[in-house]
Amino acid sequence: MVTIDDVAELAGLSKSTVSRVINHYPHVSKEKKQRVYEAMETLGYVPNSSARSLRNKKTKMIAVIVPRLMNPFFGQLVESMEVAANQQGYQLLICQTMYSKETELGHLELLKTKQVDGIILASLENEWEDIAEYLAYGPLIMCNEFDESAEIPIIKLDQIHGGYIATKHLLRLGHTKLAYCSGGYKSMVANHRKVGFEKALAERGLTFQESCGFYQAYTIENGMEVFKEIHKMKDPPTAVFTGSDEVAAGIITGAREYGVKVPEELSVIGFDNQVISRIMDPTISTVEQPIEQMAQKAVHVLLEKIHSQKALSKERYELPLELIIRESTVGGPLRAVE
Numbered sequence: 001m002v003t004i005d006d007v008a009e010l011a012g013l014s015k016s017t018v019s020r021v022i023n024h025y026p027h028v029s030k031e032k033k034q035r036v037y038e039a040m041e042t043l044g045y046v047p048n049s050s051a052r053s054l055r056n057k058k059t060k061m062i063a064v065i066v067p068r069l070m071n072p073f074f075g076q077l078v079e080s081m082e083v084a085a086n087q088q089g090y091q092l093l094i095c096q097t098m099y100s101k102e103t104e105l106g107h108l109e110l111l112k113t114k115q116v117d118g119i120i121l122a123s124l125e126n127e128w129e130d131i132a133e134y135l136a137y138g139p140l141i142m143c144n145e146f147d148e149s150a151e152i153p154i155i156k157l158d159q160i161h162g163g164y165i166a167t168k169h170l171l172r173l174g175h176t177k178l179a180y181c182s183g184g185y186k187s188m189v190a191n192h193r194k195v196g197f198e199k200a201l202a203e204r205g206l207t208f209q210e211s212c213g214f215y216q217a218y219t220i221e222n223g224m225e226v227f228k229e230i231h232k233m234k235d236p237p238t239a240v241f242t243g244s245d246e247v248a249a250g251i252i253t254g255a256r257e258y259g260v261k262v263p264e265e266l267s268v269i270g271f272d273n274q275v276i277s278r279i280m281d282p283t284i285s286t287v288e289q290p291i292e293q294m295a296q297k298a299v300h301v302l303l304e305k306i307h308s309q310k311a312l313s314k315e316r317y318e319l320p321l322e323l324i325i326r327e328s329t330v331g332g333p334l335r336a337v338e
Contacts (some may be wrong), residue, residue, distance in 0.1 A: 080295030143298035163196025223250020245270035282327030
């Protein structure tokens, strides 16, 4: 029987270092982790806790990887996934990356060491080619964030349409100079929203001015900073498309501090239809994402792959979005599907 001592000897490291790697302790170098994992794979060594799970065939645990739980979108997504998993007799392990590539890969090791039966990727920090190797150890699916090159199931929303209907709404109100906010350049979700945003502008014969683009906006505080930048402009935009209700709330808060009226002087539209969009003053126009439906579908698809043990296929599931019009753009609660 292979022991941890055998792994330590092959890796050329101390038993305590091997133990720290196995138990995911911090402050172990990437090089040492790699040596331990290679030794474990060569020897066929599985940690004791994982060995018990292997004897029972399934851990009855699945994991979801998210960037930050403080974002209400991910908080609601995780809560809905946990309910769906529990209904099927599974527990959900929540893994937060805080936008770190290394942390994301560390969480994926849970699949390699057989501590979970499958993983839902609700965010992506690494390139797909760096993640794909983990398919050798169990099923992965994507939910929300995605990479079309991935040969795995993806549950997503029509983000191009979401960006389009939100921008069309602002254009109908007479705005011709719009600011655009998103959470980053690498996100396919953000990129697709911008495609829809620019499509709506092009139909009106308008082009986007990159000086009005803000690409690292995630939080209320970021939204407040965005407003400050807009307020400094000699010819500021009169409307802002944001990638989250948090950021929209921050922009509105910043506008209030500077005495700028929303929506009379600046229209603001959010994304997600989070609780904050309904309690802000003014309430926030937004694009509603069917978070509960998306979560349930993701859990269902992952468990189906776990139980069938068939090779993963490139399945695509796309759910609808809905525009909700509130006070931050026109001053009244309306719903509009386009």
